[in-house]
Amino acid sequence: MVKLSTQAVQLGLNWDGRTGAVTVPIYQTATFKHPGLGQSTGYDYSRSGNPTRKVLEDGIAALDGGVRGFAYSSGMAAITNLLLLFSKGDHLIVTEDLYGGTYRLFEQIFRQYDLSFTYVDTSVLSEVENAIRPETKGLFVESLTNPLLKAADVRGLSELCAARDILCIVDNTFLTPYLQRPLDLGADITIYSATKYLAGHNDTVSGLVVVKDPDLAEKVYFLQNSVGAVLGPQDSWLVIRGMKTLGIRLDRQQENAQKIAEWLAVHPKVRQVYYPGLPGHPGHALLAETARGFGAMVSFEVIDPLLVERLLLKTEIISFAESLGGVETLITFPEVQTHADILPEIRARLGINNLLLRLSVGIEDVDDLIGDLAQAFE
């Protein structure tokens, strides 16, 4: 069994037996001819199945140790499809410091369909356990939260869920299967905004889901096909292409992130640093044991709100932009960007305030990145 990074490099390599092409062709087609009545080549309409998208879907399933993968037009579309598995009256427990778009979807769309949600600190098992009710049917947890980087004990959470027939869904965007495989730890479903690390180049919007139970896979497929929020063939091909360098990108990004976090931790104008690679971080020991790394997201609080604007606008290499996980280093201001949809009182309690900045560390030379931050601080 080859290593994960090897598998990733070889995605689609042997697909085209006819020509020997080392990449999968882009099947820019909507429909497929039937060889005869009642016969099919396995493909009939691209919403239902497309060969290029299938290589991506099979690829992520293999990397994640699942039985089937699904590709969507965005991470949010993937999450929406999973929420459609639930029914009126179902209750879900959710990570409290999660991406604002997920919160918005749950509160402003799904709540009206009589789904209810309780937001807790999912890095504390007892908090999750206390939130369980008879009608709890799902747990939605970010394995590494956005933006405070709290680590979830996926194995512990999965055990809690399995005992009570609760579907354990893990948004593993910040870690990727390269660093942690939630299905191996007992989760039922993993979900990714592939827009981030998987595609890795800030150039496509896409979502991926992996499932390990065949019956569940059928239900997820029914929704993917019926609702049709599928990823197009060009974008699928670009995500496949991006995934080939997942290993080397994440290795470099993590190396950089560790050095930057250590540099920030002793900077006089920084009040606090959130990075799991720092020994003082609450999730450090857990991730050291259950993951192959600490990721490449670093959040930090500056001592003065005026520094926020300076850091966002004065950096020349680091770009002030939404999103994360790509080769370029990006800096964002969660309070007004990614977490704007979360209620102010909740943000305040969580520590997502006007001093908090989030850095998605890329693959540039770390000295250049630190130099850029240093000059912006002045």
Place this chain on the structure above:
Amino acid sequence: MKFGTRIIHNGHEVDPHTKALGVPIHQVSTFHQDSVDHFGKYDYARSGNPTREALEETIAQLENGTRGFAFASGMAAISSVLLLFSPGDHLVVCEDVYGGTYRVLTSLFSRLGITASFVDTTDLAEIRKAIRPNTRGLYLETPSNPLLKITDLAGAAGIAREHNLLTMVDNTFMTPYLQRPLDLGCDIVLHSGTKFLNGHSDVICGFAVVRDPALAARIGFVQNSFGAILGPQDSWLVLRGLKTLKVRMDESQRGARAVVDWLCRQESIDQVFYPGLETHPGFSVHRAQAAGPGAVLSFTVSTVELTRRLLEELTLAAFAVSLGGVESIISYPARMSHAAMPREEREVRGITDTLVRLSVGLEDPEDLIADLDRVLNG
């Protein structure tokens, strides 16, 4: 400017930045910001991408709406619009609606508390009868799939307005070149852009267009939160396809007319369904609301055996699902577009085992007829 000119000259024909004679493909997920207080027009591609936006503005213009939305598929467009409704809402839907729409209504949205009644909307009295105190929407296709049944859009819109219902019209078969539901008083136009709009059987996409700004804001919210968006490459391809919409429709209609006339003279053909036939039910209603009969026709063959041979032995028309492409496509609704509808439901609607649907492409009609002749009469 006439329609044929407008599809080419619509404000997006020249790129303002470089003067390129075309829309650049913005294969990107995020955008740099220059200010913390005032974000730029674009921040994250799910929320807005310039290539997709050019397409959305174009389709809005062509349908005489104020705002357009591009989705990953026709079903994604339909599902996104259906998410405007709330549990307890009831919808009146045309009974021979596309099987995929039937499926999401009966297997998904019903579970979310939205109910639907399927009625013969060609009879406005049937629409009135079906309206209940909790009815909130009216969903129509005209000409319908696959029997090309005609619904009086202005009449239906009038009834809808009396009862405060949102009218949704799937205008896939006609396209705005031939029919503009917003002009007839309807609220939302939907498209499987996969079909005639893109016109090359190579992109899966969907659209929603509206006129009312408040409704536009609500759909925009769903598009952004759910994220079932169309990618930039696909958007660009659809923009390209749209440029030939008029000439393609003109030619396909001419071909359809010739094929229809020929089929009507064949003994092996029982019935022909085509809005251009004076004997077609709704002929005058259609002529009053549309500029042409379109390029899709259906017909019943004398025996099941001959039906099978027709599907398997034609060499020009591809035996496949879908329609609206440059190549003619022959389909078998009972096992394809309406396979998701139970057999009893299908038969009651006239979708029998000898019914065949033909989407006429751009081949010379003489060749198409010769091909049909060879199989039917050879």
